[in-house]
Amino acid sequence: MLLRAEEISVKRAGRVTLEPCSFSLASGERLAVYGPNGAGKSTLLQAAAGLLPIATGGIAFRGMAVGREMPLLDYHRRTAAVFQEPLLLRGTVRHNIELGLELRGVAAEERARRALPWMERLRITHLADRPAGLLSGGEAQRTSLCRALVLEPEVLFLDEPLSALDAPTRGRLLGELAEILDDQRIATLFVTHDLDEAAELCERCLVLDAGHSLQQDAMTAVIERPASRRVAEIIGAVNVFDGVVVTDNRGTASIEWSGHRIRTSLEGRAGTRVTFLLREERLGLRPSSGGTFNEVRGRVQRVRRRGNGNIVSVRVGNPCSLQVRCGISEQPSLDEEVTVSFPPEAVWIFPQQPNCI
Amino acid sequence: MASANWDYWGELATGLVEAVLLLVTLDPETWGIIRQSLFISTTATLAALVVGVPIGAWIALSSFRGRNLLLTTFNTGFGLPPVVVGLIMSILLLRHGPLGWLNLRFTPAAMIIAQFILSVPIVINLTAVAIQQLNPKLWMQMKALGASRSQMLWLLGREIRLPLIGAYMAGFGAVISEVGASQMVGGNLPGTTRVLTTAIVMETGMGHYERAMAYGIVLLLLVAAVVGLLTWFQQQDAPR
Numbered sequence: 273m274l275l276r277a278e279e280i281s282v283k284r285a286g287r288v289t290l291e292p293c294s295f296s297l298a299s300g301e302r303l304a305v306y307g308p309n310g311a312g313k314s315t316l317l318q319a320a321a322g323l324l325p326i327a328t329g330g331i332a333f334r335g336m337a338v339g340r341e342m343p344l345l346d347y348h349r350r351t352a353a354v355f356q357e358p359l360l361l362r363g364t365v366r367h368n369i370e371l372g373l374e375l376r377g378v379a380a381e382e383r384a385r386r387a388l389p390w391m392e393r394l395r396i397t398h399l400a401d402r403p404a405g406l407l408s409g410g411e412a413q414r415t416s417l418c419r420a421l422v423l424e425p426e427v428l429f430l431d432e433p434l435s436a437l438d439a440p441t442r443g444r445l446l447g448e449l450a451e452i453l454d455d456q457r458i459a460t461l462f463v464t465h466d467l468d469e470a471a472e473l474c475e476r477c478l479v480l481d482a483g484h485s486l487q488q489d490a491m492t493a494v495i496e497r498p499a500s501r502r503v504a505e506i507i508g509a510v511n512v513f514d515g516v517v518v519t520d521n522r523g524t525a526s527i528e529w530s531g532h533r534i535r536t537s538l539e540g541r542a543g544t545r546v547t548f549l550l551r552e553e554r555l556g557l558r559p560s561s562g563g564t565f566n567e568v569r570g571r572v573q574r575v576r577r578r579g580n581g582n583i584v585s586v587r588v589g590n591p592c593s594l595q596v597r598c599g600i601s602e603q604p605s606l607d608e609e610v611t612v613s614f615p616p617e618a619v620w621i622f623p624q625q626p627n628c629i
Numbered sequence: 630m631a632s633a634n635w636d637y638w639g640e641l642a643t644g645l646v647e648a649v650l651l652l653v654t655l656d657p658e659t660w661g662i663i664r665q666s667l668f669i670s671t672t673a674t675l676a677a678l679v680v681g682v683p684i685g686a687w688i689a690l691s692s693f694r695g696r697n698l699l700l701t702t703f704n705t706g707f708g709l710p711p712v713v714v715g716l717i718m719s720i721l722l723l724r725h726g727p728l729g730w731l732n733l734r735f736t737p738a739a740m741i742i743a744q745f746i747l748s749v750p751i752v753i754n755l756t757a758v759a760i761q762q763l764n765p766k767l768w769m770q771m772k773a774l775g776a777s778r779s780q781m782l783w784l785l786g787r788e789i790r791l792p793l794i795g796a797y798m799a800g801f802g803a804v805i806s807e808v809g810a811s812q813m814v815g816g817n818l819p820g821t822t823r824v825l826t827t828a829i830v831m832e833t834g835m836g837h838y839e840r841a842m843a844y845g846i847v848l849l850l851l852v853a854a855v856v857g858l859l860t861w862f863q864q865q866d867a868p869r
Contacts, residue, residue, distance in 0.1 A: 348772060352773065359764060359766055362787060371774060375776050423774075
């Protein structure tokens with residue numbers, strides 16, 4: 273294992289800001305640290321990068337305990353970090369990009385030779401002699417990324433590097449970053465509060481909330497099978513309800529909920545109260561006609577625009593509403609009677625019952 | 630009355646002409662005083678930088694009980710009256726005083742020390758403020774780039790070099806134009822402790838307005854030249 277953080281916790285001003293948390297990174301692997309503001313994501317990254325003292329636990333890099341078997345400076349020189357703010361130093365773009373190499377004692381010619389391909393790749397060659405203070409936000413962040421990548425780090429720590437950029441710049445840079453990380457196979461710890469960014473860049477995800485690690489799993493597993501109601505809330509899932517399991521004769525569970533019977537593809541024990549999620553992207557909307565299994569009738573309560581689609585809120589019982597994601601052309605009228613249908617696979621029963629946190 | 634007959638504007642014009650002549654004819658006495666002024670004030674301000682910058686950096690970067698009190702104490706030094714510094718130093722340097730054995734009274738060294746005391750709080754304060762205005766995460770970024778502790782200090786110095794130049798200008802400007810401390814500890818001895826400000830006071834007292842004006846002009850030009858040079862250097866470095 274390239275990097276292993278074992279039960280690391282952080283205290284600031286006598287207050288625990290990160291509860292013991294473990295994770296590991298193999299070579300070339302990318303782990304997203306996702307959570308709301310104040311979850312402790314940046315604290316986790318800074319602790320893992322050896323930039324913040326840890327209260328308990330330890331970090332092992334290639335099997336060596338950082339700070340004991342491996343000096344912190346050596347660890348810093350084999351990793352790199354990019355923060356939300358570009359944090360460029362006084363001087364030109366070229367000076368900033370070559371700075372890490374200069375600190376490692378690399379000769380000027382060699383520095384220039386190594387920096388050039390990265391500047392070309394990040395399309396900032398034309399800015400080489402411009403003072404860092406005169407760069408736009410996007411240019412400065414490209415410079416900051418270039419400064420980290422030119423070091424050829426074994427682990428790259430990215431702390432919301434795109435969050436301060438406008439949407440088009442962010443989209444472009446995210447795509448380029450994904451390409452670079454794919455090509456270079458750099459192990460990456462990526463802190464973000466944007467699930468789409470996390471999903472585009474990383475295979476695994478660690479969900480953090482109020483300093484607690486809530487779930488650590490494959491990205492798709494976190495999105496489709498959140499470990500708790502809180503994780504579902506954090507990833508933006510809204511169709512979360514309580515019901516009672518009724519096992520049917522094929523062994524899979526059905527759930528009684530608000531006068532509806534919902535078939536699932538999961539197992540469950542009859543009579544158990546459960547909290548379950550209906551994934552909004554798996555729900556379909558059509559004019560009312562149904563009423564068979566996994567077809568729930570209701571009335572359109574609200575239609576909201578989100579990105580290039582609509583979110584339709586359907587009142588299916590009192591006080592339950594389902595949020596359904598539709599295409600932009602699907603725009604039912606308010607109070608229209610509609611049917612929400614979904615396959616059994618759209619249902620996820622939280623393993624942590626009844627509610628976590 | 631003598632003053633009634635005194636041609637005020639004529640004397641003034643003569644004084645100005647003589648002042649210019651003293652400068653352009655490279656009058657040895659005048660240039661000796663200029664050299665001594667520059668030597669004493671430059672040495673004192675450089676010493677203040679050497680001592681004040683690390684102290685300012687330490688105050689800015691550390692957190693300890695009494696930190697604000699310490700900073701306030703140094704800030705008070707901004708308003709330190711030169712004549713009081715001169716008085717205290719004179720008492721300490723008296724032959725039978727606690728520092729009398731150093732035999733520094735009426736020497737350039739005593740003047741350098743007095744000017745150092747006046748300029749070091751300025752340097753400490755401006756350094757601390759300059760560092761505090763840096764993004765605190767910059768320190769973390771330097772670490773993440775693989776900077777050792779000494780490299781971090783070097784980088785920090787680079788980051789605050791403009792405010793440091795400002796600190797030097799402020800310190801130099803304050804000490805080259807002060808007279809109280811220099812007069813009291815230096816004594817205005819020709820060839821050793823006579824500097825522009827003490828010479829102006831003396832020549833004015835003796836009624837030699839032309840020389841006093843010459844020294845005044847030189848002092849103004851000197852301050853303008855040094856500050857102008859440093860400003861030019863500062864602006865070369867500022868992003869445009």
